[in-house]
Amino acid sequence: MTVAATFEIRFTRYLQPDGREAADLPSFAADPRALVPDYRAMVFMRALDAKAVAMQRTGQIGTYASTLGKEAIDAGIGGVLRKEDVLLPSYRESGVLMLRGVSPHRTLLYWGGDERGNVFPESPRDFPFNVPIGTQLPHAAGVAYAMKLRREARVALAMCGDGATSKGDFYESLNAAGVWQLPMVVVAVNNHYAISVPRRMQSAAQTLAQKAIAAGIACEQLDGNDLIAVRDGVGRAVEKARTGGGPTLIEALTYRLSDHTTADDATRYRSAEEVAEQWKQEPILRLRSWLHAKGAWSQAEEQALAKEAAAHVQKMVQAYLETPPPGPEQMFEHLYARLPRQYAVQLAQLAEETERDVEHHAG
C-alpha cells in the first residue's frame, strides 16, 4: 500500500466564550472599534428576531424561523460581502439580508405569507429566501459560473444548514464548483440540529468541513459564535474566490438557541441543560465582553443601542403592518413575463370570485 493523498481540516477561533483572545487576532481586528458596526448589527438582529417570534405568537405573521444564536455568522458574512456579490440564503438568513441592505420588514412580509417579502430593491441580485433544503447550492454554482464566464471579480456566497449537507444538491454543487474552479463560497451553518435530528445523526463525518474533500476544494471549520473567526475565515474565502483562487466550503459551528421554527417544540428532543450550556457560548455576549475588555464599548453605548434597536424594530413592524394586503391578482402577476392569453379564463374566474367576495362582504 502506498499513500495516494493526505488531508487536514483546520479550525479557526480567535475569541473564547468569555471574550478572551484565543490566538493572535487578524489585522482587521487591530482596532476593536472597527468591529462595533458588526456588534450593532448583531444586536439589531436579535431584537428583530425576538419581535418576529412575538408576532408569530400573536398571529401577526405565520411560522417563523428564528436566527437566535447565529448573529455572528450573519454579521460576519454580511460584513465581508461586497454589494456586487450575490448572496444565496436559506430561510434562516434574514440577518445577512439586513446587512445586504434589505429592509427587515421584508422578513416579516415573507413569513407573513406574502411574496413581496422576496422583493429586495436594495440588493436586487441576491436570491430569495430558500426553503427547499439545499436547492440554492446549484443556483450558486450557476451564478458563479456566469460570473466567471464574464470575467467579473464577483463571488456567489450560499448559506445552508448542517442538515443540508446530507442532500445530493450540496455535494453536486461543491463538486461542480471544484471542476470549474468557480468563485463560490458555501457557508454551512452547523447549528447542530436539523429540526430534531442532531448533527451526529446527520453524518458520520467528524467535521462537515471535510465534505469539501469529496469535491477537491478548500475548506475550513470555524467557530461561528466568534465574529472575528467568521470575518476572518469567510473573508479569506471570499477574497480567494474573487481573485480566481476557486471555491471554499466553510463550516461555521454554532447552536440553534431557539426552536427550529415557531411551529416546533424543541423540548421534545433536547434537554434544558444542553441549551443552557450553549447559552454560555453565544456570540453577542462574547463579542461584547471582548469589546468591553478592549475599552471599545461602554455601558452607555449599550443602553443607547438597545433603545435604537427597539425603535428600529418598531419601524419595521410598522412598515410591515402598513403594507397593503396583496390583491388576489398577485397570483397571476409575474407568473410569466407576459401572461399567456390562455390564462384569460382563469383570470376572469378569479375576478368574478373577487367581485362576489367584495359584494358578500359589503352586503
Place this chain on the structure above:
Amino acid sequence: MTVAATFEIRFTRYLQPDGREAADLPSFAADPRALVPDYRAMVFMRALDAKAVAMQRTGQIGTYASTLGKEAIDAGIGGVLRKEDVLLPSYRESGVLMLRGVSPHRTLLYWGGDERGNVFPESPRDFPFNVPIGTQLPHAAGVAYAMKLRREARVALAMCGDGATSKGDFYESLNAAGVWQLPMVVVAVNNHYAISVPRRMQSAAQTLAQKAIAAGIACEQLDGNDLIAVRDGVGRAVEKARTGGGPTLIEALTYRLSDHTTADDATRYRSAEEVAEQWKQEPILRLRSWLHAKGAWSQAEEQALAKEAAAHVQKMVQAYLETPPPGPEQMFEHLYARLPRQYAVQLAQLAEETERDVEHHAG
C-alpha cells in the same frame, strides 16, 4: 488555527503491468493455482463480451455496454462475495453477474430488449442491471439496512462508475451508510470516462476514494487491473462490513478499452495513442504473466481454455436465440402483483390489436 482532523488515502497494488510483484502478496495468493478460477472467469468474460459486440454489429441485440478492460474488477468482486450477499450492479456488470451464477445469455436478453434479461434464477436477490446512473446506491443502503436490522452476516455490494460519483445519490447513500454503519461496500469503477467526459472533468478530487471522507467512512484506492489487489481490497472491505465494521468505498482504477457502448464512437474524444498505452495495463495479460511466471498456468491450458470459452459463448448465444420472443401481454405481467381490474380495457385493446396483427400476418 488548530487541526480538527487529518486523513490519508491508501492505494493498493500487488502486480505490476508486466505481471511482476510490486509488494508482498496477501495470503490468498500464496498458492497461485488458487487464482486460476478467477483467471478463467476473466477469459470467459472477454470472450462473451467480444461476441456481444459482434452481435450488436449484426443486429442480433441492441446497444450493448462492453466490459472490456474491467475483467479483474468483476472477477475479484465475484470471487469474494458470498451467495447470500446482494450485488447491486450498474449496466456494465455482466461479468460479476456471471460469477454470481447468472447465465450470461441473460446479458444478451437484457441488451436484446427483453425484461427476462433481469430474471436471475441463480441469484434471486441480486438487483437487476441499473441504467439510471447512481440510483442503485440508495437501494444498496436500503438492502444493507434490512440486513443489519435482521442481524444477518450479509453484505450489500454496489458498483458504479466514475461518472456516478458526481451524482447526489452517490453521496447521499455513502452518508447514510456512515450514519448507520451499514454492511455496505461501494466499488466505484474508475475507467476514466463517463461516455466522453474524462475523469478530470468529473471532479477536482485527486482520488475518487476520498469522497468517502465526506461520509466519514473507510475508503481505499486500488489498481483495478490487478486481480490480486481487487480481491484483497474488496475482500477486506466485504469482511469488515460482514462483521459489523461498517461501510467502505473502494475506487478501482481501470480503463474503458472499448467505446462507451456500441452506440458510441470514442475516437471522437480520445486518441489512439492513449488507448494503446492503456492496453499495456490490461488485467488479463497481467494476471497471465504472473501465473506463467509462477508456473501455475501453461500454454496448453491457455489453448484449452480458449476453446472452452468459445464453446461456452456459443451455448449462450444459442440459449439467447432459442428464447421465444416475449408476447405483448408481457407488458402487463408483473406490472402489479395482481393487475387491477381497471386494466381490463387496456388489456382487451392489446389483445384485439395482437389478434389483428396475427390476422394481418396470416392474411
Place this chain on the structure above:
Amino acid sequence: MSNITLVEAINLALARAMEEDESVVVLGEDVGLNGGVFRATAGLQSRFGAERVADTPLAEGLIAGMAVGMAAEGLRPVAEIQFAGFAYATIDQLLNHAGRLRHRTQGRLSCPMVLRTPCGAGIHAPEHHSESPEAMFAHIPGIRVVYPSSPSRAYGLLLAAIQDPDPVVFLEPSRLYRRFKEEVDDDGTPLPLDKAFVVREGTDVTFVAWGAMLREALDAAEELAAEGRFAEVIDLATLKPIDFETVLASVKKTGRCVVITEAPRTCSLASEISANISEQALLSLLAPVERVTAFDCVTPMFRLEEKYMPDAARIAAAARKVMEYQ
C-alpha cells in the same frame, strides 16, 4: 372505538401495522424522538425502537431509494416525506425503480413500500409547504396513489397500503389532520385500495373529490341542499387506479358532474376524470363535466391561498352552472 383525528388515525394504523408485522419499518426526517413534524409517528420510536423507526439524514431521494432497497429485501418500509413540496426529489426513484422493479425483473423482486406525505394547502404554512402533486404520482405506472379524507378512511387505507405488495404513494391532507374527529375502530381492518366511496347520496349532480377538497364538496352539497338541489358526493380515495365504476354509475344517475382538485388544472386528475366520463358516458351527460381546480399558478404564499384553492363557494357555483346548462 375511539374518537380521533386523522393524524391520530395515521398514527394508530402505523402502530398496528408495526405491531402485527415486524418487517414494517418507518423512516424519514424527524419521525423518531420528535414523532414527525405533524406528530404522525409520535410514540412509535419509544415503542418499536430506533432501528424500526429511523430518523434519516436530510435527503428525500435517499429516503425513497432506501425504501426501494428495503422493500426489495423483504422489509415493508413506510417512508415519510415531510411535505409534498419536498417529494419531487423522490419521483426519479418512484418512476424509474419503485414502479418498475417487479415488472423489469418479471416478478423476481418487488417493492412493497409506502411513501407517505402531507399534501395540500390551507394551513397557513410557509412557502413550498402547500403543494398538491398528486397528478404527477398518478401518472406513474406500477404504483398506487391513495388520498384519504377522514380518520376512518385514513386508518383503513393506510393499513391496506402497508399490506399491499406494490408501492403506494399515500397522500395525507394536512388541512384535515386535526380538523375533525371520527370514531375509529382499531381492529386492523384494511379498506380496499380500488374503491371510491359514495359519502353522500344525491340525484342532481355528482361531486368527485378527494383529500381536503372532500370537505369543501360536502359543504357545497349542504349549501345546494338548502336550494333544493341534491349533490351526490364521492370520495375518490384511491387516485390510481381510479374506480370509474362508482364514478360512472353516479354520473349516469345524476347526468352532471363536478370534479374537484386543489392542484393546478392542466394535466390534473380532474382532467383525467373528466376525460373518462366524457368518453364513457357522453350520452348520459346533461352538461359538460365541470372541473373545479386551483389556478394554473404557482401555489401562492399563504396570504392568498384561500383565493387559490377551490372552496365550497367555487364548487357550488360550478354545480349551479352545470345544473343550469342547456
Place this chain on the structure above:
Amino acid sequence: MSNITLVEAINLALARAMEEDESVVVLGEDVGLNGGVFRATAGLQSRFGAERVADTPLAEGLIAGMAVGMAAEGLRPVAEIQFAGFAYATIDQLLNHAGRLRHRTQGRLSCPMVLRTPCGAGIHAPEHHSESPEAMFAHIPGIRVVYPSSPSRAYGLLLAAIQDPDPVVFLEPSRLYRRFKEEVDDDGTPLPLDKAFVVREGTDVTFVAWGAMLREALDAAEELAAEGRFAEVIDLATLKPIDFETVLASVKKTGRCVVITEAPRTCSLASEISANISEQALLSLLAPVERVTAFDCVTPMFRLEEKYMPDAARIAAAARKVMEYQ
C-alpha cells in the same frame, strides 16, 4: 435554405442563437467535444469555446439547478438532459425554482432557461431511454413546454424557446431526429410559442398530436383518405400553454377528435385536451373524444415497444370508431 434533419435543425438553431447572443450558453453531459450523444451540439464547442459549451459532471439535478442560477444571473442557459428518462431529477428544480423564481420575487429575478431533452420511444434504445414525461412537465406552473415534430418547427421553436424570458422545457422526438429531412431557412426567425399548427386539413375528424406521434397521425390520415375519410391533423407543438383556439376551431368543424400521445394514459396531456374539448365544445361533438395513448404500463424494453406506443393503425382504428359512433 438547406435540406436537413430534425437534429441538424436543433444544431443550427443552437449555433444561430449562440452567434447572435453571447449570453447563450450550452451545458450538459457530453455536449462538448463529443457533440452530444445524438450530435445535437456537434461542432459548437470548437466554435464557441468550452466555457460556452460546457460538459458538466454527471448530475441532472445540478444541471437544472445551475441553469436556474445562470439564468437568474443574466445568462441564457440551454441545458441538455441526455434522455428524458433521466430528467426526473430535474423536476424539483423546475417546479420549486425555475417556474417560480419570477413570481416569488415579484419580477425581481427571472429564469430564461431552456431544458432540452430527447423524448419518446421507437429507437430500440436500452431501458429508460424511451420515456415520455411531457405531462409531468405540462403540469408545472410558470414554465412552457414545447415539442416539435419537424426540422423547420424544431428550428423555429428552439429559437423562440431560447429567446423566451421564461423557462422552457424543450422535448425532442429522438425517433424523428434523423427520420426525414426538410428545407429549413437559417434566417433566425422564431416560431410562436403559443400556436398549434394545422399540418393537414380535413373535414371528418381532428387528430391532435405532437412529437413523433404527429408522423403516425399523418400516416393514419393517409390511410383514412384512401377510404374517403378526411382527417385534419394538428401539431400541438407547444404543450403548455395549449392553443385550444386552434384545436377547438377544428373540432367544431369536424365534430370528432382523436388525441394521440405516446405517454401512459392516466393524467396525460391527451386527457387534458379531451377534458377541455368536452368542456368547451360538447355540443359540437358527434362522438366522444377518443384518446390514443400508450398503455398505463412501464415503458417496456424495446422488443415490445412497437406494441406499447400508438401507431398509425391504432390511430386509424380510433378514428373509425369515432366516425362510426352513434
